[in-house]
Amino acid sequence: MSLLEVKDLKTYFTTSKGKTKAVDGVSFSLDYGQCLGLVGESGCGKTTTALSICQLLPKEGKVEDGQILLEGVDYASMTETEIMKHRWADVSIIFQGAMNAFNPVKKVGWQIAEACMHHQNLTKEQAWERAGDLFEMVGIARERVSQYPHEFSGGMKQRAMIAMALACSPKLIIGDEPTTALDVMIQAQILELLEKLRKELNMGMILITHDLSILSETCDKIAVMYAGKIAELGTVDDIFNHPVHPYTKRLLACFPNINSEERVIPDGIPGYPPNLIDPPEGCRFCPRCAESMELCGSEEPEFLQVGPEHFVSCHLCKEGGEQNG
Amino acid sequence: MAEKMLEVKDLKVYYEIKKGLAQTFFGKPQVLRAVDGVSFHIDRGEILSLVGESGSGKTTTGKAILQLAPASGGSILFDGEEIAGKKDLSEFRKKAQMIYQDPYQSLNPRQYISDIVGEPLDVNGLVTTQEERNERIREALESAGLTPADDYLYRRPFELSGGQRQRAAIAGSLIMKPEFVVADEPVSMLDASIRTGIVKMMLEQRDKKGVAYLFITHDLSLAWLISDRIAIMYLGKIMEIGTAHEIIKNPKHPYTQALLDIMPVPGKVLTEKRRILEGETPNAGTEVRGCKFCGRCPVAMEICGQVEPENKEVSPGHFVMCHKYTAGAE
Ligand SMILES: Nc1ncnc2c1ncn2[C@@H]1O[C@H](COP(=O)(O)OP(=O)(O)O)[C@@H](O)[C@H]1O
Ligand SMILES: Nc1ncnc2c1ncn2[C@@H]1O[C@H](COP(=O)(O)OP(=O)(O)O)[C@@H](O)[C@H]1O
Ligand code: SF4
Ligand code: SF4
Ligand SMILES: [Mg+2]
Ligand SMILES: [Mg+2]
Numbered sequence: 051m052s053l054l055e056v057k058d059l060k061t062y063f064t065t066s067k068g069k070t071k072a073v074d075g076v077s078f079s080l081d082y083g084q085c086l087g088l089v090g091e092s093g094c095g096k097t098t099t100a101l102s103i104c105q106l107l108p109k110e111g112k113v114e115d116g117q118i119l120l121e122g123v124d125y126a127s128m129t130e131t132e133i134m135k136h137r138w139a140d141v142s143i144i145f146q147g148a149m150n151a152f153n154p155v156k157k158v159g160w161q162i163a164e165a166c167m168h169h170q171n172l173t174k175e176q177a178w179e180r181a182g183d184l185f186e187m188v189g190i191a192r193e194r195v196s197q198y199p200h201e202f203s204g205g206m207k208q209r210a211m212i213a214m215a216l217a218c219s220p221k222l223i224i225g226d227e228p229t230t231a232l233d234v235m236i237q238a239q240i241l242e243l244l245e246k247l248r249k250e251l252n253m254g255m256i257l258i259t260h261d262l263s264i265l266s267e268t269c270d271k272i273a274v275m276y277a278g279k280i281a282e283l284g285t286v287d288d289i290f291n292h293p294v295h296p297y298t299k300r301l302l303a304c305f306p307n308i309n310s311e312e313r314v315i316p317d318g319i320p321g322y323p324p325n326l327i328d329p330p331e332g333c334r335f336c337p338r339c340a341e342s343m344e345l346c347g348s349e350e351p352e353f354l355q356v357g358p359e360h361f362v363s364c365h366l367c368k369e370g371g372e373q374n375g
Numbered sequence: 376m377a378e379k380m381l382e383v384k385d386l387k388v389y390y391e392i393k394k395g396l397a398q399t400f401f402g403k404p405q406v407l408r409a410v411d412g413v414s415f416h417i418d419r420g421e422i423l424s425l426v427g428e429s430g431s432g433k434t435t436t437g438k439a440i441l442q443l444a445p446a447s448g449g450s451i452l453f454d455g456e457e458i459a460g461k462k463d464l465s466e467f468r469k470k471a472q473m474i475y476q477d478p479y480q481s482l483n484p485r486q487y488i489s490d491i492v493g494e495p496l497d498v499n500g501l502v503t504t505q506e507e508r509n510e511r512i513r514e515a516l517e518s519a520g521l522t523p524a525d526d527y528l529y530r531r532p533f534e535l536s537g538g539q540r541q542r543a544a545i546a547g548s549l550i551m552k553p554e555f556v557v558a559d560e561p562v563s564m565l566d567a568s569i570r571t572g573i574v575k576m577m578l579e580q581r582d583k584k585g586v587a588y589l590f591i592t593h594d595l596s597l598a599w600l601i602s603d604r605i606a607i608m609y610l611g612k613i614m615e616i617g618t619a620h621e622i623i624k625n626p627k628h629p630y631t632q633a634l635l636d637i638m639p640v641p642g643k644v645l646t647e648k649r650r651i652l653e654g655e656t657p658n659a660g661t662e663v664r665g666c667k668f669c670g671r672c673p674v675a676m677e678i679c680g681q682v683e684p685e686n687k688e689v690s691p692g693h694f695v696m697c698h699k700y701t702a703g704a705e
Binding site for chain 2: 091092203204205206233234235236238239242260261262263264266267300301304305306307308309313314315316317318319320322
């Protein structure tokens with residue numbers, strides 16, 4: 051059994067202008083100890099996918115359809131209290147800029163200890179002890195539990211946030227752009243730490259980013275999202291070395307390679323992602339796709355399997371279409 | 376022969392930081408050396424990238440050149456004329472412009488794009504007729520890639536996407552037909568898919584109009600793509616400067632080497648562990664003796680903590696500030 055299975059998830063937001071189909075039929079699965087990278091341009095539905103899994107959607111957002119199975123149990127059918135219990139114990143999320151979420155007038159260690167007391171029924175002494183252990187796990191000296199947030203550097207605060215996320219020994223940890231606001235050296239440190247913890251604790255991890263370039267070294271699988279749907283899903287090797295979907299190819303080409311001798315400025319992708327209240331008919335990438343065919347503007351492509359773990363949603367993969375992977 | 380446009384010599388920007396009462400009591404306020412003796416030049420039509428972590432002093436350097444931050448020392452020659460301390464900056468202000476990182480903050484949300492872009496014309500009294508004004512605004516919008524310009528004139532910032540907003544902000548700088556632009560992380564808030572379009576548009580201005588750029592970025596790969604030369608900054612100092620090719624393919628300074636070591640390579644599966652520097656860059660207010668990188672340098676020597684290294688020219692135009700390259704240290 052997979053740790054997490056998301057099946058045809060649809061999450062919509064009700065707005066004054068209509069329903070935003072932020073996540074519109076997303077499916078993937080994740081095993082223990084595995085890391086899935088979720089990548090795509092801003093507004094494509096990455097955060098909404100994460101919030102749906104954690105059941106942390108704002109009130110205007112709703113899971114309209116689909117299943118979210120954690121160890122085979124469907125989250126979507128749980129009661130509020132059951133969810134609360136599970137959310138804390140089983141799934142943790144680290145947001146972008148989370149390091150600024152600490153209460154400035156409370157000791158960092160105490161904020162973590164409080165969470166442990168709340169959710170794990172520990173005594174005060176046990177909780178402090180646990181906070182110290184967690185600090186060590188994320189590479190902060192144990193003594194610093196009694197310091198205040200302003201005494202921590204940005205990188206250390208983000209480490210402490212990770213310690214907080216680990217407080218209840220989650221089975222699944224979701225990082226939503228966890229390093230986006232950090233400098234490159236600290237980003238590298240944090241990604242290395244997350245990888246180490248994931249392997250040691252055998253947690254599943256979803257790493258959300260708009261920066262494809264950081265994923266090849268951290269993930270096992272990658273899902274490329276476009277306009278509320280997964281365009282392509284595969285192993286790191288599938289996505290980086292054998293991409294099939296025109297969007298994946300264009301996105302990959304947007305990242306300059308410092309190792310190349312030639313300096314060619316990438317083309318980028320013309321146009322902008324569509325509005326999700328009234329998305330284009332057929333394939334959602336069609337208005338920006340250089341390879342689009344007549345069919346693309348009217349018929350939505352299926353999510354087809356093209357390799358052992360490789361799935362693509364594009365008419366080019368169907369029989370009769372050219373496949374140039 | 377390249378024509379020198381800007382020459383910055385030993386530029387310093389110090390801020391006094393007022394700590395608690397005790398500190399004030401004992402006299403000496405603490406000094407934050409945001410920019411601590413920086414020298415470089417930029418030729419006409421040239422692109423120099425200034426690369427470094429946040430807090431290293433990139434923005435302050437750019438602002439000090441444009442007289443938007445107070446220089447504590449040093450000289451800034453523009454077309455041979457001293458700008459530092461000059462009273463009448465009106466001519467300089469027309470020639471030198473700044474583009475900011477965050478198009479959300481730099482655009483007034485209540486104004487129409489046409490007024491935002493046209494404002495510098497009004498401020499400087501550069502046009503006399505409404506017709507001329509509109510023509511200049513259209514031209515600026517189109518060269519910033521907002522075409523057809525008429526579609527954007529009467530929109531407000533919130534009606535544009537992030538990329539379009541940054542293009543509008545850039546149009547506001549281009550309308551002055553500047554010769555020199557300080558671009559402060561102009562694309563770092565944008566998706567990679569639209570980043571290069573904006574960068575290409577900026578390069579086009581260089582090719583067509585000879586605009587020179589001080590391009591501030593924390594992204595070495597972007598610097599590699601677009602720059603003629605690259606300067607690597609750390610704690611208020613330029614650690615290494617040279618042609619883009621020298622800095623990326625033949626880096627000499629241990630800090631530059633560390634930055635290049637951790638550059639992610641898409642698609643490459645790592646066979647060996649990357650060398651990631653431990654710790655973090657100290658705050659610019661911390662007193663550092665000797666080499667500023669000393670506390671984190673993997674190859675630091677005894678002298679490094681005591682004596683500040685000189686700026687050594689290791690090959691023509693390639694300068695490194697590190698004891699490893701000064702005579703007698705090896
Ligand atoms: N609270 C909300 N109300 C209405 N629309 C929202 C809300 N949150 C997100 N959206 C919309 O849902 C889409 C997906 O957003 P998001 O999941 O945040 O994307 P990403 O994380 O990939 O940038 C966007 O079009 C966004 O505008
Ligand atoms: N107006 C100011 N007053 C005091 N300190 C400042 C001011 N502006 C910048 N600094 C400090 O100067 C240092 C350099 O800042 P900055 O030039 O913004 O760096 P960068 O652009 O490389 O991130 C930082 O430590 C910052 O906190
Ligand atoms: S389905 Fe058609 S429009 Fe969509 S990505 Fe494939 S070829 Fe392009
Ligand atoms: S001077 Fe010394 S500490 Fe500084 S970079 Fe060179 S070797 Fe390292
Ligand atoms: Mg998001
Ligand atoms: Mg800055």
